[in-house]
Amino acid sequence: xxxxxxxxxxxxxxxxxxxxxxxxxxxxxxxxxxxxxxxxxxxxxxxxxxxxxxxxxxxxxxxxxxxxxxxxxxxxxxxxxxxxxxxxxxxxxxxxxxxxxxxxxxxxxxxxxxxxxxxxxxxxxxxxxxxxxxxxxxxxxxxxxxxxxxxxxxxxxxxxxxxxxxxxxxxxxxxxxxxxxxxxxxxxxxxxxxxxxxxxxxxxxxxxxxxxxxxxxxxxxxxxxxxxxxxxxxxxxxxxxxxxxxxxxxxxxxxxxxxxxxxxxxxxxxxxxxxxxxxxxxxxxxxxxxxxxxxxxxxxxxxxxxxx
Numbered sequence: 001x002x003x004x005x006x007x008x009x010x011x012x013x014x015x016x017x018x019x020x021x022x023x024x025x026x027x028x029x030x031x032x033x034x035x036x037x038x039x040x041x042x043x044x045x046x047x048x049x050x051x052x053x054x055x056x057x058x059x060x061x062x063x064x065x066x067x068x069x070x071x072x073x074x075x076x077x078x079x080x081x082x083x084x085x086x087x088x089x090x091x092x093x094x095x096x097x098x099x100x101x102x103x104x105x106x107x108x109x110x111x112x113x114x115x116x117x118x119x120x121x122x123x124x125x126x127x128x129x130x131x132x133x134x135x136x137x138x139x140x141x142x143x144x145x146x147x148x149x150x151x152x153x154x155x156x157x158x159x160x161x162x163x164x165x166x167x168x169x170x171x172x173x174x175x176x177x178x179x180x181x182x183x184x185x186x187x188x189x190x191x192x193x194x195x196x197x198x199x200x201x202x203x204x205x206x207x208x209x210x211x212x213x214x215x216x217x218x219x220x221x222x223x224x225x226x227x228x229x230x231x232x233x234x235x236x237x238x239x240x241x242x243x244x245x246x247x248x249x250x251x252x253x254x255x256x257x258x259x260x261x262x263x264x265x266x267x268x269x270x271x272x273x274x275x276x277x278x279x280x281x282x283x284x285x286x287x288x289x290x291x292x293x294x295x296x297x298x299x300x301x302x303x304x305x306x307x308x
Contacts, residue, residue, distance in 0.1 A: 002028065002031045003020050003063045003073055004065070014052075017053075017057075022073050031062070042119070043087070081230070094129065098112070101150065108181055132217055132219070148212050151194035201308075219270070221281055222274035252289040252290075
């Protein structure tokens with residue numbers, strides 16, 4: 001069911017309502033798309049809609065509730081995202097991190113943050129970037145090697161739901177932009193190498209820097225059950241152009257590949273922090289997905305690479 005609260009939130013010389021679902025983010029996106037609401041209005045777990053659309057959305061089936069009721073509905077659904085995890089709230093904290101990493105280049109950090117906030121992103125957005133950076137802090141005691149930190153910023157800078165191609169394009173972008181920023185050629189090459197590793201998540205034995213980045217990228221697999229469900233819904237929304245059958249087949253290949261990895265996490269710290277819960281989540285998802293249809297070739301979608 002879709003719900004909307006009264007227009008009482010001021011911004012841009014008007015008042016805004018919040019539009020939410022008590023079932024899934026996928027349902028919310030479908031309703032918003034049908035109503036002609038811009039994807040840019042989405043903020044993690046709700047759409048911000050201007051006052052003049054309130055009656056139209058109610059006529060289309062949104063249930064009008066008070067602001068307090070809407071919050072309780074969203075909390076009860078398990079879809080609510082804490083404020084710090086909203087893409088719109090993360091620009092400042094992320095830019096502070098960038099400026100510590102590459103002082104004097106705020107325009108480059110801003111360019112990357114714009115990429116991470118593209119409207120078609122549902123999971124691979126600023127929240128994912130922050131999650132990877134914080135996972136690296138955890139793995140290293142906040143002493144993240146510079147090439148790994150740079151690779152974290154660039155690893156999904158290009159994201160068009162083309163596994164393999166996106167990672168290559170992101171690596172090429174890192175090579176171009178970091179070279180133009182005056183970075184040492186060896187550091188640029190290492191950053192690009194690490195970005196390319198996130199296509200298969202299989203660093204060579206002894207590749208400590210690669211292991212750090214890959215483990216941080218996969219740390220999402222160890223979320224608690226509610227947040228893991230939200231992650232899965234967000235990934236499905238990114239592949240909304242695929243049919244349910246094609247997405248299911250592709251997703252099952254990705255999950256089965258990850259579940260078969262031994263070990264799943266390459267670093268000792270990663271295994272200690274995330275291995276058990278991640279395997280529990282992957283096993284549960286595989287059970288839900290069921291067995292793939294025999295002979296189904298699958299699309300060039302989420303099963304074409306090992307992207308989580």
